[in-house]
Amino acid sequence: MAGVVLRKVVKQFGAVKAVDDLSIEIQDKEFAVLVGSSGCGKTTALRMIAGLEAVTSGEIYIGDTLVNDMAPKDRDIAMVFQNYALYPHMNIRENMGFGLRIRKIPKAEIDARVEEAADILGLGDLLDRKPKELSGGQRQRVAVGRAIVRKPKLFLFDEPLSNLDAKLRVAMRAEISKLHRRLGATIIYVTHDQVEAMTMANRIFIMSKGILEQSGAPMDVYSKPANLFVAGFIGSPAMNFIDATLVAADGGLVIDTGSFRVRAPDSFASRLGAHAGRKVVFGVRPEDIAARAAASVDEGNTFAAQADVVETLGSEIFVHLTCGAHAIVSRMEAPESPLRVGDTIEVQLKMAKTHVFDPETSLTLV
Amino acid sequence: MNRKIVSSALFYLAVAAIVLVVLFPFLWMLASSFKTQVDIISWPPKIFFSPTLQNYRKVFGEQDFLKYFLNSTIVGASAVGLSLVLGLPAAYSIARFRQRKLAVFILLARLMPGISFLMPWYIVFSRLDLMDSYTALILSHILIALPIVVWIMSTYFSTIPPEMEESAMVDGATRQYAFWAIILPLSGPGIITATTLSFIFSWNNFMFSQVLSMEKTKTLPIAVYNFLSYAEVDWGGVMAAAVAIMAPAIVLTMIFQKYVVKGLTMGAVKG
Ligand SMILES: Nc1ncnc2c1ncn2[C@@H]1O[C@H](COP(=O)(O)OP(=O)(O)OP(=O)(O)O)[C@@H](O)[C@H]1O
Numbered sequence: 132m133a134g135v136v137l138r139k140v141v142k143q144f145g146a147v148k149a150v151d152d153l154s155i156e157i158q159d160k161e162f163a164v165l166v167g168s169s170g171c172g173k174t175t176a177l178r179m180i181a182g183l184e185a186v187t188s189g190e191i192y193i194g195d196t197l198v199n200d201m202a203p204k205d206r207d208i209a210m211v212f213q214n215y216a217l218y219p220h221m222n223i224r225e226n227m228g229f230g231l232r233i234r235k236i237p238k239a240e241i242d243a244r245v246e247e248a249a250d251i252l253g254l255g256d257l258l259d260r261k262p263k264e265l266s267g268g269q270r271q272r273v274a275v276g277r278a279i280v281r282k283p284k285l286f287l288f289d290e291p292l293s294n295l296d297a298k299l300r301v302a303m304r305a306e307i308s309k310l311h312r313r314l315g316a317t318i319i320y321v322t323h324d325q326v327e328a329m330t331m332a333n334r335i336f337i338m339s340k341g342i343l344e345q346s347g348a349p350m351d352v353y354s355k356p357a358n359l360f361v362a363g364f365i366g367s368p369a370m371n372f373i374d375a376t377l378v379a380a381d382g383g384l385v386i387d388t389g390s391f392r393v394r395a396p397d398s399f400a401s402r403l404g405a406h407a408g409r410k411v412v413f414g415v416r417p418e419d420i421a422a423r424a425a426a427s428v429d430e431g432n433t434f435a436a437q438a439d440v441v442e443t444l445g446s447e448i449f450v451h452l453t454c455g456a457h458a459i460v461s462r463m464e465a466p467e468s469p470l471r472v473g474d475t476i477e478v479q480l481k482m483a484k485t486h487v488f489d490p491e492t493s494l495t496l497v
Numbered sequence: 498m499n500r501k502i503v504s505s506a507l508f509y510l511a512v513a514a515i516v517l518v519v520l521f522p523f524l525w526m527l528a529s530s531f532k533t534q535v536d537i538i539s540w541p542p543k544i545f546f547s548p549t550l551q552n553y554r555k556v557f558g559e560q561d562f563l564k565y566f567l568n569s570t571i572v573g574a575s576a577v578g579l580s581l582v583l584g585l586p587a588a589y590s591i592a593r594f595r596q597r598k599l600a601v602f603i604l605l606a607r608l609m610p611g612i613s614f615l616m617p618w619y620i621v622f623s624r625l626d627l628m629d630s631y632t633a634l635i636l637s638h639i640l641i642a643l644p645i646v647v648w649i650m651s652t653y654f655s656t657i658p659p660e661m662e663e664s665a666m667v668d669g670a671t672r673q674y675a676f677w678a679i680i681l682p683l684s685g686p687g688i689i690t691a692t693t694l695s696f697i698f699s700w701n702n703f704m705f706s707q708v709l710s711m712e713k714t715k716t717l718p719i720a721v722y723n724f725l726s727y728a729e730v731d732w733g734g735v736m737a738a739a740v741a742i743m744a745p746a747i748v749l750t751m752i753f754q755k756y757v758v759k760g761l762t763m764g765a766v767k768g
């Protein structure tokens with residue numbers, strides 16, 4: 132049993148509140164990802180769970196134990212640091228066995244566990260080298276290996292992939308996910324990369340400026356962001372935010388951006404009704420904007436826009452559109468006849484997937 | 498191209514001039530220690546002369562030079578050893594827990610003229626009947642060595658990423674064990690720098706032994722000084738004694754100069 136609970140945890144560095152009233156609950160065996168932009172307090176939160184940083188106030192439980200005053204060594208955790216923190220004077224075998232040697236595990240068993248971890252991670256040939264004789268990706272594996280030989284109940288990862296190149300990152304992402312299933316342990320993983328968060332997590336915790344903005348399964352957070360911050364943070368390219376006015380017209384609600392007008396689906400009415408006549412922020416994900424199919428019926432969800440930039444990714448294209456005063460990014464299937472810069476196209480929004488936010492509170496209305 | 502040659506020529510000329518100024522007294526001393534009294538005082542100075550070991554024979558023969566040499570070694574080594582035992586953990590703590598004020602305080606103790614400590618020490622050590630004891634001399638030399646160790650090592654430790662011992666602590670070590678098993682093995686160059694420098698400073702110190710020692714624990718510089726006073730005109734002997742004193746410091750520096758420069762500049766860049 133190694134769930135982790137943070138209850139109203141605060142960490143203050145002088146005048147800076149690095150973590151502010153953070154309450155999260157992580158289930159046993161869960162892969163939890165703390166994600167947020169640089170400086171939002173992710174590392175600080177992780178270090179408090181590890182016991183490397185004392186909490187200013189609040190409570191941290193690992194399993195059922197209150198660990199506020201417990202030394203890191205007694206928490207039965209393993210941590211992979213962003214810079215790996217391999218011990219330069221020890222070879223890989225000694226690095227990976229260090230934690231076991233401290234715990235006075237018999238030498239034969241240490242050797243067996245190190246070999247096993249090295250097998251899993253493909254480090255077999257490197258065991259007698261020093262860390263400085265390894266590449267970045269190999270060092271990263273050693274750091275993971277050093278964590279898994281200990282067989283702790285809880286793993287903490289602090290941006291372990293940020294020093295790797297894009298291709299290796301994708302590969303390691305999959306490996307760490309596999310490892311999680313294989314080890315059956317709880318993992319708390321910190322990253323500023325929302326793609327890592329989305330692809331690896333059972334549950335993601337989105338932080339900004341020391342506070343928790345939203346938590347949930349990746350798809351829930353993606354499709355039901357709680358506020359403007361989360362909506363803008365999750366998804367790539369980022370969601371388009373368009374200032375608009377909500378007007379009652381034609382027996383329904385119309386979102387009027389000044390450059391184009393679209394009809395809000397009837398399902399929005401109950402939650403938007405009270406806001407008729409007010410300013411709102413209209414949010415559309417790039418993937419919910421498509422070129423209008425020739426045969427489709429206009430349901431009040433189309434408008435014309437000019438292509439400013441066309442980025443081809445192969446099967447998909449990113450099109451930067453201009454419509455009146457607004458710049459909009461869309462992500463659509465590559466059309467048969469190539470789209471040229473300057474072309475005007477009809478686009479169609481998947482209205483049911485769009486969002487409307489209150490600009491004053493930043494909260495999501497739908 | 499020509500300008501380059503001229504400028505590098507000027508550069509080496511300047512270097513040569515500086516080296517000459519710095520080394521001249523030393524070379525003069527070295528040469529004189531192998532000359533007879535007649536050669537030393539002859540004018541113009543003799544550049545070519547038939548070297549003699551007579552001065553060295555006299556120094557090591559007439560004076561109990563070996564005893565003073567041993568005294569200096571015992572005092573220096575013990576003071577440096579104790580300073581490392583006390584200073585390494587202190588420096589680590591200063592580096593990791595940002596106790597900059599403490600570091601400055603320790604440096605201040607070093608910057609105060611040593612003579613201001615001598616009066617109280619004299620009284621304390623006399624009362625404790627510790628005059629002319631190794632204990633008193635070693636304790637006084639810790640004042641020389643400890644600040645050097647703390648100062649150099651605290652800068653050195655702060656260049657080691659804290660994740661090193663944090664990782665060890667998560668892996669099951671206490672902070673003390675992490676310091677012992679992870680940080681110290683990584684600190685070789687810093688420790689060599691601190692040891693070499695503080696030993697040399699202790700070796701060269703004159704004042705403390707002059708006041709706190711009598712015959713038993715007298716250190717080398719005092720011995721030379723004594724030599725000077727009763728053999729006033731024997732320049733050859735004085736020079737030979739001086740060379741003998743300087744030799745260990747110079748040999749130490751040459752052996753460890755790579756580390757010393759590295760250790761010092763490391764502090765300079767990060768300091
Ligand atoms: N030891 C410290 N002393 C003072 N302020 C600190 C300390 N550690 C972190 N902070 C501050 O706390 C805030 C959160 O830092 P933290 O390292 O947790 O951010 P992060 O989310 O991990 O960012 P990144 O993605 O850049 O690693 C920052 O404003 C940082 O400047």
Ligand SMILES: [Mg+2]
Nearest residue numbers: 173174175289
């Ligand atoms: Mg961080």
